[in-house]
Amino acid sequence: MRHDHIISAKQLSRADIETVLDHAADIAADPSAYADRHADTLLGLCFFEPSTRTKMSFTAAMKRLGGDIVDMGSVESSSVKKGESLADTVRVVEGYADALVLRHPMEGSAKMASEFVDVPLVNAGDGAGQHPTQTLLDLYTIRENAGFDDLTIGIMGDLKYGRTVHSLAHALTNVDARQHFISPESLQLPRSVRYDLHQEGAEVREHTELEEVLPELDVLYVTRIQRERFPDESEYREVAGQYQIDSETLAAAKDDLTVMHPLPRVDEIAHDVDDTDYATYFEQAHNGVPVRMALLDLLLEANE
Ligand code: NCD
Numbered sequence: 490m491r492h493d494h495i496i497s498a499k500q501l502s503r504a505d506i507e508t509v510l511d512h513a514a515d516i517a518a519d520p521s522a523y524a525d526r527h528a529d530t531l532l533g534l535c536f537f538e539p540s541t542r543t544k545m546s547f548t549a550a551m552k553r554l555g556g557d558i559v560d561m562g563s564v565e566s567s568s569v570k571k572g573e574s575l576a577d578t579v580r581v582v583e584g585y586a587d588a589l590v591l592r593h594p595m596e597g598s599a600k601m602a603s604e605f606v607d608v609p610l611v612n613a614g615d616g617a618g619q620h621p622t623q624t625l626l627d628l629y630t631i632r633e634n635a636g637f638d639d640l641t642i643g644i645m646g647d648l649k650y651g652r653t654v655h656s657l658a659h660a661l662t663n664v665d666a667r668q669h670f671i672s673p674e675s676l677q678l679p680r681s682v683r684y685d686l687h688q689e690g691a692e693v694r695e696h697t698e699l700e701e702v703l704p705e706l707d708v709l710y711v712t713r714i715q716r717e718r719f720p721d722e723s724e725y726r727e728v729a730g731q732y733q734i735d736s737e738t739l740a741a742a743k744d745d746l747t748v749m750h751p752l753p754r755v756d757e758i759a760h761d762v763d764d765t766d767y768a769t770y771f772e773q774a775h776n777g778v779p780v781r782m783a784l785l786d787l788l789l790e791a792n793e
Contacts (some may be wrong), residue, residue, distance in 0.1 A: 490787050494603040494610045497619040499654035499685070503663040505593045510629050513776075513783035520654045523554055523782060527789055530556035533586030535578060536613070537564050537593045543613045543623070543750060546777035547590050547785075554782055559585050583608045588789060591615075609788045617650040617718055618678075624656040626780040627710070628664075630773040634747040635707040637664040642703055645671040646712035646732055646757060648678045650719070653751040654712055655682050662689040669702045670695045673728050676714070699734070700748055703741050709734075709767075711750045735759035737766055749773050 490508045492500060516523055532551040536544055548558050561567050561582065569578065575598060582589060591612040599612030599619070603776050614620045615673040631640070642661065648654050648670050658678070659669055668691060670678055677695060678686075686693050696702055703709070711734065719725040733756055739746065750758055750770040762768050 498621045498624045498660040517779040525555040525658040530553035531586045533582040533589045534560040550781035620652040626776045640666040642708040643669040643706045644710045647714045648672045649676040650715035651712045662691040708747045736761045
């Protein structure tokens, strides 16, 4: 795999995806074999938006490869508060680290920032844009649980602002999945994403009701309504609380349905689903460590 930066799922070919996923599976089978692989390597974390899973799993991944992290900390406690530009921040941090991970509320920010640095930069979420490492761990989880052959997936919730959805939808065109998008009309896929999917020859259907497709699905990927991205709180309130599932909803599903969620959940998946065999979201979150170890290893090797 040869990429200077990881900005978008669109840049990942099927071969890239298989390379990362196969490497992640090897690492998961014997993590201790990689414990000294990147000793002396420092990963710079620049998170301008809240994060639990992405930041902690990148930290765990770098440490489990023998390296360490340098963390900008919260925006409140950084020089961003003094008016520093993103370009200046990343130019400074690249001098402290061998690779950078950036999360920022502005769509396009990761691409822009990557143009200012020579070390590899990984997009950990740019506004409503892309979240390619989430996609890699999503694909890993799908491959482990449902496989890529003859795959039918339903993606439900906030398809407009959900960057995990935009990334995943692109990547799924590489494995020829049938994609069903389920959302209220006001939160359908952005026109640009829909256009790209059609250009890529994706098999895409849009629905407002889960019942229409639930029995066909191998995977149901549920997402949170992205409250922080709504320009108007009243618009959020109109859709909040719709599109929830519980164990009763899933009575109509295939027995081997895999239910996923990038997390955090608010109320989209009732807690009674957690104890069913469908629930795969905590396993999915845990897969973030081997998958990010694999990606960091490949990226650091290729850019040495
Ligand atoms: C997602 C994100 O930040 O886009 N979280 C994550 O990285 N697992 C999903 C979300 O916030 O809803």
